[in-house]
Amino acid sequence: MERKVWILKKHTVVIKYKLKNMLAILLKKEKLFFLIAWSLLACSILRLTDIFILSFENNFYYFIIKLVIQAGLYYGYYHLLKRRYDIKLNYIGFIIENIIYSLLILLFAFVFYKMTALNNGAFYIIHFFILFVLNLMLSSILFLVRK
C-alpha cells in the first residue's frame, strides 16, 4: 500500500515537473505570436473552405473536410515549431497548444462573424465544439503515430 502511494506521488511529481517545463516553453513570447498567427491563418482557411464546400448539404462531409484541414494545419504547426524554434512538444504540451489553437480559431471566427454578419444572423458555436473534440482526437492520433 505504502509503495503504491509512493509510486503515485512520484508520478504526480513527474507530471508536475513536465507540465512546468512545458509551460515555460509554451509561454515564450515569440512562440506565442507564432501560434496566434498560425491560428489566424487556420481560421481564414476554414472560412474560405466554408465558401467552397457550401454545396455539400451532407453535414458528415462538411465536418470531415473541416476536421482534416484543422487537424492537418495543427500538425503542420507542430512540425514547424520543431524546425523553426527547435521546440519538441511532449504530449501534454501538444494537447495544451491544440486547445489554445482551437480557442483562438473560435475567437477569430466570432470576430469575423461580428464584422460581416447582419444582426439577424446566427453563430453556430456547436460546430466549433464538435470540431474541437474531433480535432483533439485526430491530432492525438497523428501525434501518436508520428515518426
Added chain:
Amino acid sequence: MKINILIAFLAVLIFSIAALFEVNYLDYEMPVPYSKFNAITFYDFKGLKKPAQTLNGAKEFAFISTSRETRLTNDHTFIAITYFHPSRSYVFNQHIRNAGLLTHELYHFHISEYFTRLIRKAVFEYQGNISQSAIDDIVEMYNTQENEMQMQYDEESYHSYVLAEQKRWEKLIDNNLASLIKFSDITTKLKN
C-alpha cells in the same frame, strides 16, 4: 517575427476574400429602407454567390438579404426599420427581365417588414416601462418566427416556380401587411 507578420498578412488576405462573399465591398451600395422598396430592381442585386452555391443544382437563381434595425430613443420612441442589402443580395444575371423572380424576392422583403410591424405592435402594447433587453427578447422571438416563415414561403412556392402557391403567398403577405398598416411608420411612440 517576420514570418509571423507574413502569416498574419496572408490570413488577412484570405479573410478579405471570404468576406467578399458575405458582402460585396468592391461594389458596395448602402442598405435600402423598406419605404423605397418600389425602386428596387435586379440591378440593385450586387452581391456575389458562393462558388459552389446552387438552387438544387440550378445555377439560375437569386437571393435577397434583409435585416432590421431597432433602437430605443431617449424621448420614449421606438424606431424599427427593415432594410434590403444590395451588396449582399444576388441574382445570376442582373439584366434579366423576370418580373416573377423579382416579385418573389421582394416578397421576402415584405415578410421582413411584416415582422417589423409585429415588433412595433408588441413594443407599443407592452405593459409598463420597456427596457432594451425586453426589446431584444421580442426581436429575437420574431426573428425566429420570420426565419420559419421565409423558409416556408420558399418551400411552398418553390422559389416562385409554383405559380399558384406564389400567388397565394403574395395575397397572404399583402393581407398581413394591410392588417398592420397602423404600424407601418418606422417610429412608435411608447405608452409609458
